[in-house]
Amino acid sequence: MSENQPLSVEQRNKRTLKKLVIWAIAMFGFAFLMVPFYNVICDITGLNGKTSSTAATDAPAEVVEDRTVTVEFITQKGDGISGEFTSETKRVKVHPGEITLVHFYASNPTDSDMVTQSIPSVSPGIAARYLHKTQCFCFDQQTLAAGERKDMPMIFYLDPEIPSHINQFTLSYTIFDVTERVAGKNNSVAVN
Amino acid sequence: MSTAAATHDDHHDHHHAPTGLKRWLFSTNHKDIGTLYLWFSFAMFLVGGFMAMVIRAELLEPGMQFVDPEFFNQMTTVHGLVMVFGAVMPATVGLANWMIPLMIGAPDMALPRMNNWSFWILPFAFGILIFAVLMSAFGAGNPSAPNFGWTFYAPLSTKYGPASTDLFILSVHMMGISSIMGAINVVVTVFNMRAPGMTLMKMPLFVWTWLITAFLLIAVIPVLAGVVTMMLTDRHFGTSFFDAAGGGDPVLFQHVFWFFGHPEVYIMILPSFGIVSAIIPAFARKPLFGYASMVYATASIALLSFVVWAHHMFTVGMPLAGTLFFMYMTMLISVPTGVKVFNWVATMWRGSMTFELPMKWAIAFVILFTCGGLSGLMLAITPVDFQYHDTYFVVAHFHYVLVTGAIFSIFAAAYYWLPKWSGVMPSKLLGELHFWNSLISANLLFFPMHFVGLAGMPRRYADYALQFADYNFWISIGGFWFGLSQVIFLVVAVRCAMKKGEPAPAKPWEGAEGLEWEVPSPAPFHTFDTPPVVK
Numbered sequence: 097m098s099e100n101q102p103l104s105v106e107q108r109n110k111r112t113l114k115k116l117v118i119w120a121i122a123m124f125g126f127a128f129l130m131v132p133f134y135n136v137i138c139d140i141t142g143l144n145g146k147t148s149s150t151a152a153t154d155a156p157a158e159v160v161e162d163r164t165v166t167v168e169f170i171t172q173k174g175d176g177i178s179g180e181f182t183s184e185t186k187r188v189k190v191h192p193g194e195i196t197l198v199h200f201y202a203s204n205p206t207d208s209d210m211v212t213q214s215i216p217s218v219s220p221g222i223a224a225r226y227l228h229k230t231q232c233f234c235f236d237q238q239t240l241a242a243g244e245r246k247d248m249p250m251i252f253y254l255d256p257e258i259p260s261h262i263n264q265f266t267l268s269y270t271i272f273d274v275t276e277r278v279a280g281k282n283n284s285v286a287v288n
Numbered sequence: 289m290s291t292a293a294a295t296h297d298d299h300h301d302h303h304h305a306p307t308g309l310k311r312w313l314f315s316t317n318h319k320d321i322g323t324l325y326l327w328f329s330f331a332m333f334l335v336g337g338f339m340a341m342v343i344r345a346e347l348l349e350p351g352m353q354f355v356d357p358e359f360f361n362q363m364t365t366v367h368g369l370v371m372v373f374g375a376v377m378p379a380t381v382g383l384a385n386w387m388i389p390l391m392i393g394a395p396d397m398a399l400p401r402m403n404n405w406s407f408w409i410l411p412f413a414f415g416i417l418i419f420a421v422l423m424s425a426f427g428a429g430n431p432s433a434p435n436f437g438w439t440f441y442a443p444l445s446t447k448y449g450p451a452s453t454d455l456f457i458l459s460v461h462m463m464g465i466s467s468i469m470g471a472i473n474v475v476v477t478v479f480n481m482r483a484p485g486m487t488l489m490k491m492p493l494f495v496w497t498w499l500i501t502a503f504l505l506i507a508v509i510p511v512l513a514g515v516v517t518m519m520l521t522d523r524h525f526g527t528s529f530f531d532a533a534g535g536g537d538p539v540l541f542q543h544v545f546w547f548f549g550h551p552e553v554y555i556m557i558l559p560s561f562g563i564v565s566a567i568i569p570a571f572a573r574k575p576l577f578g579y580a581s582m583v584y585a586t587a588s589i590a591l592l593s594f595v596v597w598a599h600h601m602f603t604v605g606m607p608l609a610g611t612l613f614f615m616y617m618t619m620l621i622s623v624p625t626g627v628k629v630f631n632w633v634a635t636m637w638r639g640s641m642t643f644e645l646p647m648k649w650a651i652a653f654v655i656l657f658t659c660g661g662l663s664g665l666m667l668a669i670t671p672v673d674f675q676y677h678d679t680y681f682v683v684a685h686f687h688y689v690l691v692t693g694a695i696f697s698i699f700a701a702a703y704y705w706l707p708k709w710s711g712v713m714p715s716k717l718l719g720e721l722h723f724w725n726s727l728i729s730a731n732l733l734f735f736p737m738h739f740v741g742l743a744g745m746p747r748r749y750a751d752y753a754l755q756f757a758d759y760n761f762w763i764s765i766g767g768f769w770f771g772l773s774q775v776i777f778l779v780v781a782v783r784c785a786m787k788k789g790e791p792a793p794a795k796p797w798e799g800a801e802g803l804e805w806e807v808p809s810p811a812p813f814h815t816f817d818t819p820p821v822v823k
Contacts, residue, residue, distance in 0.1 A: 108480045109398045112475065119507075120468050120510050121510070124511070124513055125514075126514075127511040127514020130511075130543065144605075145605065213534075220607075272533030277534060
């Protein structure tokens with residue numbers, strides 16, 4: 097056939113082996129690539145009900161007076177939280193575009209300072225895209241001094257574009273004690 | 289190497305091979321390694337089966353009788369892991385090792401040394417996992433074995449996992465490495481070692497289904513390795529892939545896991561399709577109906593298996609568009625699967641059928657696998673899945689496709705090829721006993737699970753509401769009966785291994801086709817040193 101010596105079976109085996117090993121390693125990498133990929137898709141679609149982690153800077157374009165949407169608030173305490181974590185308002189009826197302030201309270205009954213992080217989640221998840229927060233305690237870690245009860249305000253408005261089938265949704269916050277996590281990070285920085 | 293082997297004749301070569309333990313430990317022979325895989329998987333089948341017996345004993349009557357709920361959870365978890373990774377997958381790898389070189393006219397697998405390694409990792413992987421169970425059952429302080437279900441959802445397996453979760457992670461990593469190496473070996477063998485004239489579209493369907501399975505394995509087992517690595521770093525190295533407190537998302541776990549997990553179910557069933565496609569034409573004495581459509585159907589199933597994963601998680605709260613996409617894609621899989629079932633039935637249509645043992649198992653496979661497929665279609669419908677999710681209906685579905693599907697086809701393969709492996713015919717009487725007992729008991733075991741599931745009995749609980757008591761009693765009776773029936777197969781296999789039985793001719797089945805029947809029974813240690821000519 098051709099003038100070149102055809103590859104022996106051993107050589108061909110090695111070549112195929114190499115390709116397949118590279119493919120397997122690439123798929124291992126792909127598993128980790130799914131993490132940022134998932135986060136981006138969730139950001140765009142609100143797939144997992146996560147609200148934006150940054151403050152909305154635009155003011156609402158208009159207030160839609162002839163529509164009201166019910167927003168409910170739930171609070172949950174994650175591991176290590178022994179104190180209070182409540183929202184002053186349980187439910188509020190708002191017009192899309194209307195700027196609303198709600199208060200949350202967290203307390204630290206322990207003898208030492210506590211760093212907390214609150215994680216928001218919206219159900220149904222699709223509503224997360226239309227919830228804009230101009231100020232939220234969840235954007236940053238909140239430090240509660242020993243014995244402190246903290247007022248944590250949250251200011252939000254709903255996108256006037258919010259689809260007509262969303263008349264009600266729930267915003268849930270889970271508060272976590274991340275003191276050790278933060279301390280761990282600082283330690284590792286110090287070691288480095 | 290090839291010149292040296294060519295000057296020796298097969299008979300002499302056999303005497304040079306190491307004997308005793310060394311023969312098995314150091315073997316690079318595809319037949320020896322295939323045998324090791326098959327015995328190992330059968331041992332794991334019995335171990336996993338024993339755990340199922342513990343589960344069924346506890347569920348025989350309402351209330352708590354034998355084990356505490358904590359241990360019950362460990363049993364369901366390890367039963368699933370052992371059956372999926374220890375019984376079904378190694379059994380099909382064992383069949384691939386034995387049969388693929390014989391079917392394509394190759395002297396051995398392409399990478400024999402790696403073949404040895406991929407088998408010998410497995411006993412250690414399962415040793416680690418079973419060690420965790422033994423510690424839990426008998427160890428000081430009874431530390432918990434993995435108890436989060438075989439799907440090991442986070443955060444149950446990360447934040448709340450027992451210490452033995454780390455043993456589990458190591459064990460899964462080792463199983464994964466073994467599977468990937470086995471799969472790579474199959475692909476390299478099929479691509480480069482075929483006898484002259486054996487074109488891809490002339491390959492037996494078992495080789496085709498295994499080739500596609502191997503590609504699935506190489507694509508998704510690394511993702512499984514990735515997800516357990518993320519678990520490990522979440523548990524010990526301060527990352528937060530799945531920890532909400534650190535900005536992660538537990539639902540992400542389910543996406544990554546099922547991206548592996550759904551192709552995994554086809555990894556377990558595709559080789560079965562190949563087995564049945566070999567057996568039905570042999571006993572219907574007609575060529576397989578629609579060979580090319582079988583190949584394309586297998587490839588379509590494999591491709592579709594990558595875009596249906598979220599049908600396992602309809603209840604996590606996906607947007608409507610997402611649930612619709614995954615629902616339609618899942619239903620689409622029934623088209624190529626339907627093509628296959630149609631082809632098997634069409635092969636039997638007006639064939640000169642006889643019902644030897646392999647054919648009995650194969651026909652039972654076709655009927656009962658279709659049954660499991662239909663309940664799968666019901667589960668695919670998003671709105672009703674909300675009712676069925678995590679009930680015994682799901683348990684019934686996947687046991688129909690995996691026990692009366694995958695495992696029945698593996699038994700079909702064993703009865704079909706045991707004459708070739710051992711040189712003796714498996715005992716007809718014992719084989720019939722094994723078949724009929726398994727067939728009736730499996731249906732007694734799994735069919736009522738549909739009813740209790742539809743009535744709302746959740747899976748993975750050590751107890752149930754009183755109205756499920758009668759059904760569960762009969763399910764447990766079916767379970768013990770099915771478990772005991774498998775001991776008959778142990779006798780069948782041991783008798784064959786001890787060469788007790790009627791000697792088998794090179795081609796014991798009249799209508800069988802394929803290169804494997806051209807070598808004597810039992811297949812000599814070395815076959816096809818000179819490649820056969822394929823017309």
